[in-house]
Amino acid sequence: MLQYIMRRVLILIPTIWIISVITFVIIQLPPGDYLTTLQAQLAAQGDGSLGAAQLERLTQRYGLDQPWYVQYWMWFSNIIFNGDFGESFDYGRTVSSLLGERLPLTILLSVLTLLFIWAVSFPIGVYSAIRQYSAGDYAFTFLGYVGLAVPNFLIALVLMWLSLTYFGQSVGGLFSPEFRDAPWSLARVGDLLAHLWIPVVIWGTAGTAANIRILRANLLDELRKPYVVAARARGVPRTKMLIKYPVRVALNPFFSTIGWILPGLIAADAITSQVLNLNTTGPLLLRALMAQDMYLAGSVLLISAVLVVIGTLISDLALAWLDPRVRFRY
The missing domain is CATH 1.10.3720.10 (MetI-like)
Incomplete structure (x- = not known):
């Protein structure tokens, strides 16, 4: 029974890693992103310069101008080593605080x-x-x-x-x-x-x-x-x-x-x-x-x-x- 349990637990590690890769790829599949939508909204409100500055800041912070695998590693490594799930663009708060509430x-x-x-x-x-x-x-x-x-x-x-x-x-x-x-x-x-x-x-x-x-x-x-x-x-x-x-x-x-x-x-x-x-x-x-x-x-x-x-x-x-x-x- 102990051998059976150990075998099942060891399978979890590569399974969770593969799941994290698939999850990140899936959320990247839809065309466009939140920052593009935000820029369009700010431009429509006449805040084009502010939108460009805010977009640049968020892009640099989260590496959104990098390839997807670089973004994935930044996201996944922060979760594993720091317990940081990133920041919600829409709510303007950390994902950890939102999840902690719900x-x-x-x-x-x-x-x-x-x-x-x-x-x-x-x-x-x-x-x-x-x-x-x-x-x-x-x-x-x-x-x-x-x-x-x-x-x-x-x-x-x-x-x-x-x-x-x-x-x-x-x-x-x-x-x-x-x-x-x-x-x-x-x-x-x-x-x-x-x-x-x-x-x-x-x-x-x-x-x-x-x-x-x-x-x-x-x-x-x-x-x-x-x-x-x-x-x-x-x-x-x-x-x-x-x-x-x-x-x-x-x-x-x-x-x-x-x-x-x-x-x-x-x-x-x-x-x-x-x-x-x-x-x-x-x-x-x-x-x-x-x-x-x-x-x-x-x-x-x-x-x-x-x-x-x-x-x-x-x-x-x-x-x-x-x-x-x-x-x-x-």
Whole structure:
């Protein structure tokens, strides 16, 4: 097992480096850049000389007149050796400070959403498998199809409309107006917890529906295998037999999805976060891409990609612990 872990950890180093190169190349692909847009805006406002001076200063500071691989090394080496992700052109602040404000809340929401997905999909998936074709199975199957088909941002819009229409209050944001800019306190933490369930339920809808379908299908496949039939014939209690063997094997997809659920929540749900007015990294990435803010966009994409790698490592280790066949194979 230790050899398996070491091999997986060593693979991370070249993988993260390759990801950083691809990320930087991708953010350089669109024509033009933020500085060109800034120069055009300043020129339109009659500040052409100021725009030229500011453009020259930023170009020299970040080496934007150098080839892309020189710019990449300046960016990546600063991240590795100094922990400096660069400066956001659009916000006029360091990327580290912007991420420091939004990343903790994003990670909190992502972890809570993952726990919500597991807590809801596990019992429903097991129930649907052992009560196949029952009324409850049909009901959960229908809800699963709805959860997969309806986009999260549409669910957010419907929830906001219902809340405003029938309850007279908004469900947007993570804080009430009086706590939005207040310093941290027990009251502010309580207000945050009171608002967290809304984005958690909305973000977790599609993941919960998908996991229910996967667990149901895997468990149905396991329940028809000869070892289950033999265990039943030998008089093994149904609950003990179900939990110890088929459910354990069918749980593999729960652990294997860690690698894509967490980073997907951090970067891919930008529209839902925008609709709900959440101070997460999703809207930050969306604005950075629209403004061609290369260092901010590249940093968010890099962090998301690194989370994919780390999540995949956690999935591999969890699967190796859960399923001995993984350890024996590798």
